[in-house]
Amino acid sequence: MIHRDTTSKPMSTRRPLAMTAIGLALGWALALPSVAQDAKTIATAVCGACHGEDGNSAIPMFPKIAGLQESYIVKQLRDFQSGRRKSDIMAPVVAALKPEDFLSLATYYSGQKLKPGETGDKKAASFGKMIYFDGNEENGVPACIGCHQPQGAGHLIYPRIGGQHVQYVTQQLKNFANNDRSNDVSRFMRVTAKRMSEEEIQSVAEYLVELDAK
Structure with missing residues (x-):
């Protein structure tokens, strides 16, 4: 929990x-x-x-x-x-x-330097790290690392998400899941977020907040 x-x-x-x-x-x-x-x-x-x-x-x-x-x-x-x-x-x-x-x-x-934050839930961040690197085969959630890179630096059309606010990441994933946000490429984020549980969404956000994608 x-x-x-x-x-x-x-x-x-x-x-x-x-x-x-x-x-x-x-x-x-x-x-x-x-x-x-x-x-x-x-x-x-x-x-x-x-x-x-x-x-x-x-x-x-x-x-x-x-x-x-x-x-x-x-x-x-x-x-x-x-x-x-x-x-x-x-x-x-x-x-x-x-x-x-x-x-x-x-x-x-x-060109500005992003300043990472600090997670308020280390246990959740640990679970989020597992989802970030390995995904979840049971519900078809792909590993985030595939698009966003090991430290969350992103690549070209995939945004930097390392160091981002927990609240913002959580809300955007929920927006994608609910189709309240629909400007993702090929519906990829909408499909992915819809498959994620609320626990997975919160945990991934907790993990990301401390990442320093230098």
């Missing part, structure tokens, strides 16, 4: 912080001129409220984007813009950007 980390902040504490970050990001996005902006300026004024200026989000519901592949970041921004990936938060932010900003932002954030 997996036990919740009792040291984490209650939702009532995290929610005001998250809403404040969202408000700041949207406010800055709406104020952007309709021309391509310097990546560092956008990162500071728009993206930093949720993702951190250096891409290391301090809010667990928002992903760390430091060190993500350029191609992956660009794809996600384009998917948010087209509506293929749904987000009430990201949609208006991306709409305020110009397509030419996407690559400059991707280059900026891919």
Whole structure:
């Protein structure tokens, strides 16, 4: 069984912080001129409220984007813009950007160093490691290492997931399983996540949080 980390902040504490970050990001996005902006300026004024200026989000519901592949970041921004990936938060932010900003932002954030976190459940992380490297033949879950590499560094279209927030990884896997997120390549993540148990999802997320994909 997996036990919740009792040291984490209650939702009532995290929610005001998250809403404040969202408000700041949207406010800055709406104020952007309709021309391509310097990546560092956008990162500071728009993206930093949720993702951190250096891409290391301090809010667990928002992903760390430091060190993500350029191609992956660009794809996600384009998917948010087209509506293929749904987000009430990201949609208006991306709409305020110009397509030419996407690559400059991707280059900026891919060059930042991701800072791993710390698991709150060592036992769960140990089980997650087993799923990550070996998968689960009984329910058809493939090993994560096949696409995301030993340290979670990813490769080309497969994102870096090592060091990512537990809450974000857990939510995204559930979104894939429920078809709430559908911008994966060839439905691979949707099929995989649907096969995973809740314990496997939580455990893999606990394992990933400490990985340092240098």
